[in-house]
Amino acid sequence: MRPGAGINLAGYDxxxxxxxxxxxxxxxxxxxxDPALINPSLPVDLRQPDWGGRGLDYWPSYSDIPPQSRAAYLAWLADGRRFPQAPIGFVFLYFYGLERRVLYDLQRDRSTAAIELPIIHQEVRRLLAIYGGQKAFKRYVGQFEQVLEILAAGAPERDPAPAPARDYPPxxxxxxxxxxxxxQGAPVPAEWALTWIRSHPDYYPRTPATRCAAEFDALFLQRYAARYGQGLVVRPGRKEVTLDYRPASAGFRGVAELTLPGTPDVLSYAAPTRKLIALADECTTDLEAYSRYLGRVPDGQSSVQAQALLPAELVNLSSGGAGQAIAWARHRLGAQELAVVPVGEFSAFISSPQEAKPVKKDVVALAQVLGRAGVGIEPDPRLGGAVLTSGSMVLFAAPGGPTAAASDAYQAATLLLHMAAAVSAADGDFDEAEQRHLSDHLERALHLTAEERRRLHAHLRWLTVTPVKLTGLTRRIAGIDTAQRQYVAEFLGPSLSSRLRPRLPSDRFP
Known part of the structure; x- marks a missing residue:
């Protein structure tokens, strides 16, 4: 009977x-x-309806149930198939007919499928809302809904990707x-590719992909788009999608195998799956440090230390500890190229109850975060600078990003500055003329890059506000070559050298 049609059976409309x-x-x-067939010629006992469903067996059939049960079943249908306390056997008996229509009749004649399938799907959802508390019914209807979703689906590019599931089959x-x-020869969108890999039985996610699931998903989506543009295009093979569906109705006698004609079973293709597994493994590897940190500090996602460990694509410079630190640094700099700030203000963004003083790895983490926002620090532990616990430090504009490593020339230049500042300040007066002499020379010193020159200016500014000592210079001098030592000596000049000579034994500096 078509949707919406009416009939009178045994006096029931x-x-x-x-x-x-x-x-x-x-x-x-x-x-x-067929168990769902209502045969009007069979007796119906209206005097003693079986409201409790006692006459129903595990696989009821209308032709086999007692007349009393037929009376109660027809009454349930006439009432709108909605009474919540109805025996679940009545609901199954009605459901058998829906299964048959979708899995058998409409597979042989699809002329009315476009009209009927959405209506049947809506009816199944309605039944599930009323009788979903029955586990067996919910299980069967949940599987049947998958079939309906596929058979009634439109173009997949207009549909959102399904949620990942570790079911088998997927x-x-x-x-x-x-x-x-x-x-269709269409590219697979990123969201579908993510569900593909997360649902594939051959992919075994490692800890970062489960502990940091949101970060993994975001990184995978971005890198998939960067690598494949609109998406990976898969060449169709011969194998088609099949589903072994086990109907609730005994009229099918076991499994009903459905084949989706013309729909290749892409999930069984090894080559594209290997590509996605390789991308997933790459994302997992790049999240390992972040994952290990969260393993130690489960609620530390918004900390500077955690954000510094994220891959560059995932760093949000406007939120969490990173956002606060960057806002502070930009406020401190204002329109200036350099700004002297208390170390305590800097350390406040990385301090923790477990560690009274900042440690090198945390200072490096904050330096990395600030560097991504175009702000450098001096001294910088990444380039051999000290980890300060008090005093002052310098922020400076570093639009080129952080210097990756200290070059030999830069090491020589910082050594020169350190020595010159120490000698010039020996009389308690590092005057502006001496600072200008050093600053002017930085523009042509040792073939430094523009980024190194900016950093060196910041280092000089830090030296001017920091008590400078000559201790430890022997080790630093030993680390530069003879030509650079000669350059340092020549730059110090007669005036500075004369002030340096009385304070150092002659055998310490060749």
Whole structure:
């Protein structure tokens, strides 16, 4: 009976259609009458309706249930198929007809499928809302819904990707959607590729992909788009998507295998799956340091230390500890190229109850975060600078990003500055003329890059506000070559050298 049709059976006016009514209808298996068929010629006992469903067995059939049970079943249908306390056997008996229509009749004649499938799907959802508390019914209907979603689906590019699931076999909607992309020669969107890899039985996610699931997903989506543009295009093969669906109705006698004609089973293809697994492994590896940190500090996602460990694509410079530190640094700099700030203000962004003083790895973390925002620090532990616990430090504009490593020339230049500042300040007066002499020379010193020159200016500014000592210079001088030592000596000049000579033993500096 078509959707919405009405009929009177045994005195009951039943409206809504979606029923099989007649004297004979073979089950799909061909061995019996279909269980869902309502045969009007069979007796109905209206005097003693079986409201409790005592006459129903595990696989009820309308032709086999007692007349009292038929009376109660027809009353339930006439009432709108909605009474919450109805025996679940009545609901299954009605559901058998929906299964048959979708899995058998409409597979042989699809002329009305476009009209009927959405209506049947809506009816199944309605039944699930009322009777979903029954586990067996919910299980069968959940599987049936997957079939309906695929058979009634439109173009997959207009549909959101299904949620990942570690079921076996993988979700039918995923397999059908990927197959549709391949059949059309269309690229697989990033969200579908993510569900593909997260649902594939051959992919075993490592800890970062589970502990940091949101970060993994975001990184995978970005790198997939960067690598494949609009998406990976999969060449269709011969194998088509099939589903082994086990109907609730005994009329099918076991499994009903459905094949989606013209829909290749992309999820079974090894080559594209290997590409996605390689990308997933790459994302996992780049999240390992961040994951290990969260393993030690589970609620530390917004800390500077955690954000510094994220891959560059995931760093949000406007939120969390990173955002606060960057806002502070930009406020301190204002329109200046350099700004002297208390070390305590800097350390406040990385301090923790477990560590009273900042440690090198945390200072490096904050330096990395600030560097991504175009702000450098001096001294910088990444380039051999000290880890300060008090005093002052310098922020400076570093639009080129952080210097990756200290070059030999830069090491020589910082040594020169340190020595010159120490000697010039020996009389308690590092005057502006001496600072200008050093600053002017930086523009042509040792073939430094523009980034190194900016950093060296910041280092000089830090030296001017910091008590400078000559201790430790022997080790630093030993680290530069003879030509650079000669350059340092020549630059110090007669005036500075004369002030240096009385304070150092002659055998310490050749």
């Amino acid at each position: 039943i409206v809504g259609g979606l029923l099989y009514v007649g004297t004979h209808l073979a089950a799909p298996s061909g061995h019996r009458v 979700p039918l909607r995923l397999r059908a959607g990927l197959g549709a992309f391949a059949a």
